[in-house]
Amino acid sequence: QVALVESGGGLVQAGGSLRLSCAPSGRTFSSYVMGWFRQAPGKEREFVGTISRSGGTTSYADSVKGRFIISRDNAKNTVNLQMNSLKPEDTAIYYCAARPRLFDSPSTNANDYAYWGQGTQVTVSS
Numbered sequence: 001q002v003a004l005v006e007s008g009g010g011l012v013q014a015g016g017s018l019r020l021s022c023a024p025s026g027r028t029f030s031s032y033v034m035g036w037f038r039q040a041p042g043k044e045r046e047f048v049g050t051i052s053r054s055g056g057t058t059s060y061a062d063s064v065k066g067r068f069i070i071s072r073d074n075a076k077n078t079v080n081l082q083m084n085s086l087k088p089e090d091t092a093i094y095y096c097a098a099r100p101r102l103f104d105s106p107s108t109n110a111n112d113y114a115y116w117g118q119g120t121q122v123t124v125s126s
Contacts, residue, residue, distance in 0.1 A: 002032060004115055005023050006120040008120060009094060010123070014125065016086050017085075020080065022078065024077060030053055034070075035047070037095045038093065043092075050070070051071070069082040086124045087124060092122060093122075099113050
Protein backbone atom coordinates (compact mmCIF):
# COMPACT_ATOMS: atom_id res chain seq x y z
CA GLN A 1 0.00 0.00 0.00
CA VAL A 2 1.06 3.55 -0.72
CA ALA A 3 -0.38 6.55 1.08
CA LEU A 4 -0.10 9.78 -0.90
CA VAL A 5 -0.38 13.31 0.46
CA GLU A 6 -0.44 16.36 -1.82
CA SER A 7 0.44 19.88 -0.78
CA GLY A 8 1.10 23.27 -2.35
CA GLY A 9 -2.27 24.18 -3.77
CA GLY A 10 -3.80 27.62 -3.41
CA LEU A 11 -5.06 30.72 -5.15
CA VAL A 12 -2.96 32.41 -7.81
CA GLN A 13 -3.52 35.00 -10.50
CA ALA A 14 -3.44 34.08 -14.15
CA GLY A 15 0.13 33.98 -15.40
CA GLY A 16 1.45 32.99 -12.00
CA SER A 17 3.10 29.81 -10.78
CA LEU A 18 2.49 27.14 -8.18
CA ARG A 19 4.44 24.09 -7.14
CA LEU A 20 2.59 21.03 -5.96
CA SER A 21 4.29 18.27 -4.03
CA CYS A 22 3.32 14.70 -3.33
CA ALA A 23 4.84 12.79 -0.47
CA PRO A 24 4.24 9.06 -0.76
CA SER A 25 4.85 6.86 2.22
CA GLY A 26 6.93 3.74 2.12
CA ARG A 27 10.56 2.95 1.57
CA THR A 28 10.19 1.81 -2.02
CA PHE A 29 8.91 5.00 -3.56
CA SER A 30 11.30 4.59 -6.49
CA SER A 31 9.40 1.45 -7.52
CA TYR A 32 6.28 3.38 -8.49
CA VAL A 33 5.38 5.18 -11.68
CA MET A 34 3.73 8.42 -10.59
CA GLY A 35 1.11 10.61 -12.21
CA TRP A 36 -0.80 13.83 -11.71
CA PHE A 37 -4.46 14.24 -12.60
CA ARG A 38 -6.98 16.99 -12.09
CA GLN A 39 -10.71 17.38 -11.86
CA ALA A 40 -12.59 20.61 -12.40
CA PRO A 41 -16.17 21.12 -11.15
CA GLY A 42 -18.64 19.28 -13.34
CA LYS A 43 -15.92 17.63 -15.40
CA GLU A 44 -14.28 14.24 -15.60
CA ARG A 45 -10.92 13.62 -14.01
CA GLU A 46 -8.23 14.25 -16.60
CA PHE A 47 -4.60 13.36 -17.07
CA VAL A 48 -2.01 16.07 -16.43
CA GLY A 49 1.34 14.31 -16.49
CA THR A 50 3.25 11.17 -15.59
CA ILE A 51 6.83 10.30 -14.69
CA SER A 52 8.76 7.06 -14.83
CA ARG A 53 10.35 5.37 -11.83
CA SER A 54 13.75 6.90 -12.50
CA GLY A 55 12.38 10.26 -13.54
CA GLY A 56 13.97 9.93 -16.94
CA THR A 57 10.70 9.77 -18.87
CA THR A 58 7.82 12.21 -18.58
CA SER A 59 4.65 12.74 -20.53
CA TYR A 60 2.14 15.60 -20.42
CA ALA A 61 -1.34 16.43 -21.55
CA ASP A 62 -1.35 18.78 -24.53
CA SER A 63 -3.16 21.39 -22.45
CA VAL A 64 -0.24 21.76 -20.04
CA LYS A 65 2.73 20.87 -22.24
CA GLY A 66 5.38 23.57 -22.10
CA ARG A 67 3.92 25.06 -18.91
CA PHE A 68 4.00 22.23 -16.36
CA ILE A 69 6.99 20.15 -15.30
CA ILE A 70 6.95 16.93 -13.33
CA SER A 71 10.00 15.89 -11.35
CA ARG A 72 10.81 13.44 -8.62
CA ASP A 73 13.47 12.98 -5.98
CA ASN A 74 13.51 9.34 -4.98
CA ALA A 75 15.99 9.98 -2.19
CA LYS A 76 13.58 12.45 -0.60
CA ASN A 77 10.44 10.50 -1.50
CA THR A 78 8.78 13.37 -3.29
CA VAL A 79 7.25 14.03 -6.67
CA ASN A 80 6.56 17.60 -7.74
CA LEU A 81 4.43 19.39 -10.29
CA GLN A 82 5.76 22.83 -11.21
CA MET A 83 2.96 24.81 -12.82
CA ASN A 84 3.87 27.97 -14.72
CA SER A 85 1.88 30.44 -16.81
CA LEU A 86 -1.28 29.32 -15.09
CA LYS A 87 -4.63 29.94 -16.72
CA PRO A 88 -8.13 30.11 -15.23
CA GLU A 89 -8.92 26.83 -16.99
CA ASP A 90 -6.25 25.15 -14.87
CA THR A 91 -8.52 25.59 -11.87
CA ALA A 92 -9.21 22.13 -10.44
CA ILE A 93 -8.47 19.71 -7.66
CA TYR A 94 -5.11 18.13 -8.42
CA TYR A 95 -4.41 14.53 -7.48
CA CYS A 96 -1.18 12.62 -7.17
CA ALA A 97 -1.38 8.94 -8.10
CA ALA A 98 0.84 5.85 -8.18
CA ARG A 99 0.68 2.79 -10.41
CA PRO A 100 0.98 -0.68 -8.87
CA ARG A 101 4.62 -1.75 -8.51
CA LEU A 102 4.11 -4.49 -11.10
CA PHE A 103 3.91 -1.91 -13.88
CA ASP A 104 6.92 0.14 -14.90
CA SER A 105 5.60 2.22 -17.77
CA PRO A 106 4.13 5.71 -17.41
CA SER A 107 0.45 5.91 -18.25
CA THR A 108 -2.06 8.60 -19.16
CA ASN A 109 -5.01 6.44 -18.08
CA ALA A 110 -6.40 7.07 -14.59
CA ASN A 111 -7.61 3.46 -14.43
CA ASP A 112 -3.98 2.30 -14.47
CA TYR A 113 -3.29 3.97 -11.13
CA ALA A 114 -4.06 2.11 -7.91
CA TYR A 115 -3.19 4.67 -5.25
CA TRP A 116 -4.50 8.22 -4.96
CA GLY A 117 -4.00 11.20 -2.72
CA GLN A 118 -6.82 13.26 -1.28
CA GLY A 119 -6.24 16.10 -3.72
CA THR A 120 -5.24 19.74 -3.39
CA GLN A 121 -7.23 22.69 -4.72
CA VAL A 122 -5.68 25.00 -7.29
CA THR A 123 -7.61 28.14 -8.18
CA VAL A 124 -6.44 30.53 -10.88
CA SER A 125 -8.14 33.91 -10.99
CA SER A 126 -8.42 35.95 -14.16
